[in-house]
Amino acid sequence: RAARGLYPGKRIWCVFQPHQYSRTRHLLKGFSRSFQNADKVIFADIYAARDSEYERAAMNSMKLCEETRAMGVDVRYIPHLCDITKELSFQVKPGDVVITMGAGDVGKVAYDLVSNLG
Numbered sequence: 824r825a826a827r828g829l830y831p832g833k834r835i836w837c838v839f840q841p842h843q844y845s846r847t848r849h850l851l852k853g854f855s856r857s858f859q860n861a862d863k864v865i866f867a868d869i870y871a872a873r874d875s876e877y878e879r880a881a882m883n884s885m886k887l888c889e890e891t892r893a894m895g896v897d898v899r900y901i902p903h904l905c906d907i908t909k910e911l912s913f914q915v916k917p918g919d920v921v922i923t924m925g926a927g928d929v930g931k932v933a934y935d936l937v938s939n940l941g
Contacts, residue, residue: 824860826861826920827860830920833918833919834863834918834919835860835862835919835920835922836862836863836865836919836920837861837864837922837924838864838867838922838923838925838929839854839865839866839867839923839925839929840866840868840924840925840926840929841854841867841869841884841925841926842869842870842872842925843869843870843873843874843926844869844874844878844879844881844882845874845875845878845882847884847887848881848882851887851890852890855890855891856894859894859895861896861922862897863898863899863914864891864897864898864899865899865901865911866884866887866891866898866899866900867903867904867907867929868883868884868902868903869882869883869884870926870927872926884902888900904928904932905935908932908939911932911936912939912940921933
């Protein structure tokens with residue numbers, strides 16, 4: 824909602840790299856609802872930290888993608904950040920807003936995208 828208020832009339836992209844399998848599993852419903860105001864959403868693979876093999880088997884970004892899509896969100900799962908940057912390089916139009924969120928090095932997508940488009 825905040826991004827929509829800051830950028831009215833703009834197409835908003837959100838790139839999200841969840842942190843921890845267990846956290847993503849516990850917050851699945853909340854995460855899936857939180858992207859409803861974005862026009863386009865891309866999920867990367869979960870950034871692992873301190874997760875057991877059980878947690879890694881019980882949750883993945885594709886499950887988050889499916890849950891978010893069920894909320895009516897235009898969402899894609901692209902596992903690798905370099906592939907997300909490539910996709911955005913083709914899809915982002917002048918005036919679009921791209922927001923990167925999450926753990927790990929997801930912020931690198933923004934820098935690489937600016938470099939590709941520049």
